[in-house]
Amino acid sequence: MSTPRDVTVFYDDRVLAHQPDVNTAFLPGRLDKRIREILQGLEVKWSYPEHPGRLTAIMEKLDNQPIPGLRFARGKPATRKQLARVHTTGYLDHIFELRNQNAWLDVDTTAVSPGSVKAAEVAAGTAVAAVDAVCSGDTESAFAVVRPPGHHAEPARARGFCLFNNVAVAAAHAQAHHGCKRVLILDWDAHHGNGTQTMFWADPDVMFIDIHRRAPFYPGSGNLDEIGAGLGEGTTVNIPVPAGTGDVAYLKALNEIVTPAARAFQPDMILVSAGFDAHWHDLALNVSYEGFAAMAGIMQGLADALCDGRLVYVLEGGYHTESLACGVHAVLEVMAGKTPPQPGVCGVEEVDAAIAYHRDAFLDPDRPD
Ligand SMILES: [Zn+2]
Numbered sequence: 001m002s003t004p005r006d007v008t009v010f011y012d013d014r015v016l017a018h019q020p021d022v023n024t025a026f027l028p029g030r031l032d033k034r035i036r037e038i039l040q041g042l043e044v045k046w047s048y049p050e051h052p053g054r055l056t057a058i059m060e061k062l063d064n065q066p067i068p069g070l071r072f073a074r075g076k077p078a079t080r081k082q083l084a085r086v087h088t089t090g091y092l093d094h095i096f097e098l099r100n101q102n103a104w105l106d107v108d109t110t111a112v113s114p115g116s117v118k119a120a121e122v123a124a125g126t127a128v129a130a131v132d133a134v135c136s137g138d139t140e141s142a143f144a145v146v147r148p149p150g151h152h153a154e155p156a157r158a159r160g161f162c163l164f165n166n167v168a169v170a171a172a173h174a175q176a177h178h179g180c181k182r183v184l185i186l187d188w189d190a191h192h193g194n195g196t197q198t199m200f201w202a203d204p205d206v207m208f209i210d211i212h213r214r215a216p217f218y219p220g221s222g223n224l225d226e227i228g229a230g231l232g233e234g235t236t237v238n239i240p241v242p243a244g245t246g247d248v249a250y251l252k253a254l255n256e257i258v259t260p261a262a263r264a265f266q267p268d269m270i271l272v273s274a275g276f277d278a279h280w281h282d283l284a285l286n287v288s289y290e291g292f293a294a295m296a297g298i299m300q301g302l303a304d305a306l307c308d309g310r311l312v313y314v315l316e317g318g319y320h321t322e323s324l325a326c327g328v329h330a331v332l333e334v335m336a337g338k339t340p341p342q343p344g345v346c347g348v349e350e351v352d353a354a355i356a357y358h359r360d361a362f363l364d365p366d367r368p369d
Helices: 013-017 030-041 053-064 089-096 116-135 166-178 194-199 247-265 289-306 321-335 348-358
Strands: 007-010 071-073 103-106 110-112 141-144 183-187 206-213 236-241 269-274 311-315
Touching (some): 013 053, 030 103, 141 321, 166 183, 166 269, 206 247, 247 289, 269 289, 289 311, 289 321
Parallel strands (some): 007 071, 141 311, 183 206, 183 269, 269 311
Antiparallel strands (some): 103 110
């Protein structure tokens, strides 16, 4: 049984204009030279994995398999004031100077194309629009389907495909504009959200919880003992896990760490940095669609119990377009009221069926029993 709920997907196709292409000429300089050397040293041809096809795959999936009651709304560019709540003014000046240019910003693959700065402003602003809609009661919950992703972007540095930290901009906006004193961010992307962690490291009003594949996996941070500092000591919670970690461990983390932490913190709003690269298709971890759906069920339960259901998802990574689209779809179904599944251990059900099927095949008729 399921109860229909009001969910809005925020999507703005201006984010598709972010199209870094390693074959185009970038701004000359030391960084470009260094990137070229790295690319030449690779054995296989490298292409930019964070491409517009990720989002069109999601929207096509939602079009082909509509979820009853799901609404769609457009985003908007973030204002400089909104971005400046988590990024330095110097960094913003530098990024805005790169409008209409090709450039590399960082050795770990953050490039911009002529449409990238606008796309990044719209990505952050679309997360803000999702927060606005939930906080004003226009919708019960919302999912901002955006790119470039955000959680690696630091106050003064673009990293790991990220320019502006969308979820952090959204959290700061919920506090500054909607009177949400305490905001909880759960980051279940396969990679550690180093940028979000840095921004709220000493902030007792933003609890940041991150389950991710442990170092040395990119970006290399997120160890257990990284718990925040100063007034924010204890409001950063890291759950580093090994390669291959799947549904059972993720759900255990949500039930036995995220849930008591959230209950102790008493947030006014919950945000999820939702990456889908923890799905096994992305080869880092082993989460299934049922696993994502079950996690969404837990987060919905926490939002309902703690903050009148105020819950916003912001897309992060996920580079296999099929698992990205199916993962987002599975989460949205739960947000829209579908009862979340209870994922088992992959294959056990099938082996049980095989046991039943073969049960009589090897019986020795001469043995007493
Ligand atoms: Zn990721």
